[in-house]
Amino acid sequence: MYETQYHRASSVQDAVSRMEAAGEGKYVSGGMTLIPTMKQRLASPSDLIDLRHISEMQGITVNGRSVRIGAATTHYEVASSAALKAVCPAICHLASHIGDPHVRHMGTIGGSIANNDPAADYPAAMLALAATIVTNRREIAADDFFTGLFETALEDSEIITAVRFDAPAKAAYQKFPNPASRYAMTGVFVAKGDNGEVRVAVTGAGSNGVFRQAEMEAALSANWSPDALAHISVDASELLSDIHADAAYRANLVKVMAKRAVAAA
């Protein structure tokens, strides 16, 4: 790791000020990707501004069907929240399968979403739940937020402070883990909103990152059952190929995980 200056921000405003004062600053909110990258000397921020301890960015609020999760909330807190489990168990289940206990106690939902790793779990949940990404400057619909591999709509020094969504009528996440990293080799989050809207979001498989599967959404809107997906053939041309899985296999996994998610929802 190259030398860096660590800052623990006390408020969102404090974090922004420190970022603006830094040469090549980087926000860190758990650092589950950033710190290993720095250890490999592939990133060399002059300053690390830690958002995890900002109180206004912490905690889970459930108000009726309306859910707000502070961006600095750890995966463990999401996984173990009784209030959240009561209205949206799918996201608790998702969080409980991210990394290992160490990761779940350090990594945060805001950090995961801002990083937008193509194999991360949370981006699929955000898309499928039609979540709103709340920042210190604006609110961004999940559909507009994830723009490509490790790319988001966030601007320089902009901070995710929370995510918001309405609890779905039905939802589930099924992940097929990469045998080595245990990241999602393909993960599918399916959700049916109280308004009947069906969303299917796929992570781990797309060569451009997380995406929605329109054909499956249409099929499930007409008939919410695994069988509704039987005739769908997933296009492999936009999917990732690597030493662990080629695009054709990932296309198969998209369908299998989607079917299983619907069955589990």
Added chain:
Amino acid sequence: MGVEGIGARVARKEDKRFLTGKGRYTDDMSVPGMKYAVFVRSPHAHAKILKVDATAARGMPGVIGVLDGKQLLADGIGNLICGWMIHSKDGTPMKMGAWRPLAHETVRYVGDAVAIVVADSVAEARDAAEAVVVDYQELPVVIDASTALKAGQPQIHPEAPGNLIFDWQIGDEAATDKAMAAATHVTEVEIHNNRLSPNAMEPRAALGIYDAGDDHYTCYTTSQNPHVARLVMSAFYNVAPENKLRVIAPDVGGGFGSKIYIYPEEIVCLWASKRTGVPVKWTSDRTEAFLTDAHGRDHVSKVKMGFDANNRIIGLKVDTIANLGAYMSLFSSCVPTYLYATLLSGQYDIPAIHANVRTVYTNTAPVDAYRGAGRPEATYLLERTMETAARELGVSPAELRRANFIRSFPHQTPVIMNYDAGDYEASLNAAMQASDWNGFAVRKAEAERRGMKRGIGMSCYIEACGLAPSAAVGSLGAGVGLWESAEVRVNAVGTIEVMTGSHSHGQGHETTFAQLVADRFGVPIDSVNIVHGDTDKVQMGMGTYGSRSGAVGMSAVAKALDKVEAKAKKIAAHLMEADESDIVIENGELKVAGTDKAVPWFQMALAAYTAHNLPAGMEPGLKEGAFYDPSNFTFPAGCYICEVEVDPETGRTKIIQFVAADDFGNIINPMIVEGQVHGGIAQGIGQALLEGVHYDPSGQLLTASYMDYAMPRADDLPSFQVSTSNTPCPGNPLGVKGCGEAGAIGSPPALINAITDAIGNNALTMPATPHKVWAAINAAN
């Protein structure tokens, strides 16, 4: 056996320090003035070095020195060598290319060391290493062994035209061809044995300390055989004469073969310590380990097995290409030859065998022994072939094996080995019973109702351990003898120290070796210390690999114990005025048999050292040494059965049960043996299901971290059912055979046989990842 003697489940003495973080590993060692080294490594798989410019690096903060390969050459440090001479079938010696500890002309794989930076801290050394400017001229690359043999491929070493190191054979080709011609059925398969990274928990490390006052070197290093390291560094690398070089291998966190060899880093750290005037410590990081630790396996073989009308094997013909990587590592040449092809008879009575082996240079990390070393390759090849043959012949795989078992001993195979003892059917029966083999059809039908594909597979393995009779291996090309040494030192108060040439890096020698002593003299094992791993403390010894510490190392201890016992009895007889032949040793006392006369062990020891009242002419003291050279290899064998369920939608394999029935000869500590089997099976399952080293076509390592290299984890593994049915080894005083590698040798074919049985497609290579299994299911449909 007593509660601490041979056969007792004694808790491991060493675990207290390991489990409480009190172990002392090479990286824990610190000496005054010590500085830190980082190596500059090649980012290219094949390139000419035009220039190494360290000007900027030398001026960086904390930097003490930057040294390169030309300086190393000028100081007369020698090439790394392979210590086992193999001759091609045309009589020519193997073509060994030069391996410089620091390359100064050509780099041949990604990770090849080019320079060393010594600085006040690791971070400063790393910063300076990045500032060393190496001007490379890239050369074409070849990573696959079969490709490297073809015309027009890049030439990796000038000494080895066409990248062929040797073209070797064993067995009678004419007799084998004749048998094949007469066969009523010939099974033909192509077998791939995947390349593995050893992944010891503790990465390699070296601390080189040069003492200018005495012109003496000390090397702390992660070695399985510190004396061999000293010998090789002295005799071949010109680091220092043996009397001026102390090698210490303290606690070592796993070896699996990868720490047998002498690598560039320990040589360069010793040399750099003299050059810079400071002690120099280097510790590998995990990616460096993936890049530079010697890999294992990487064979491709074509196999033909001929059967007569009664399904008896009448011939086996094998053609193997083995990838040895960019350089010949210390024992690389014997792995795909004498540790591999000599085991191709397996547990079967095969009258004619011929194997041809070509070894090849490629632009990849060097390949050498990895847990099992050659024997897993032989077992996988044979047991996949047997399974394929059973399917083709339409007979039960168990019965095909049973019909071909060797049943009388000693048995001379057509490929050198002379099996001394075994009962293969006993292991087969035990494994079939433990796995409820006969009830499989019911379980398969039940799984099918759930939409799952269930399969069962077996593997009957044999291995050769207890390396090895020195004269025999010498005649086959070994550069060293493979005996072992021990010294038993009884202190004046009766406590005992055992100096052993074996080295423990996880095997539990501090417990099992002490059990031998406790068993013999009836003393508590807490009064026995096992000393190993330091060339200043321990007499010359050959170290630990090839499951040899029990059969060879403990045999040396037993031989030394014989001498101690004989002298102790003489002293006791003299003290009690009895006849030496009437003395028995029980519960820490030397007794006159049939009387109540006894001398406590400690009193006898004290008498040996006060020397006030010893038999006439007897030397004072009680310390005896022994060298033990085995008369034969030992032959552990067994039967492993694996049952799996494959999810046809995802190709994911779940292991439902794994049964191991082994014959290890006599067992000193069943708990430690079971632990060895568990670990071995876990590694074998890793090879079969998860692990595989991948290079891209330009020679970049794609599996350079755990993000891409899949190690087995607890939830990949079932609870193992292990048992033993043992035939004592007739060849050594303890009747032991060795158990360290069996699990890794026997398990991969059992698993692949089970998966291919489940999916109905025999064309599947390791690792059987979900992707590959899914593709194989689709190809079969």
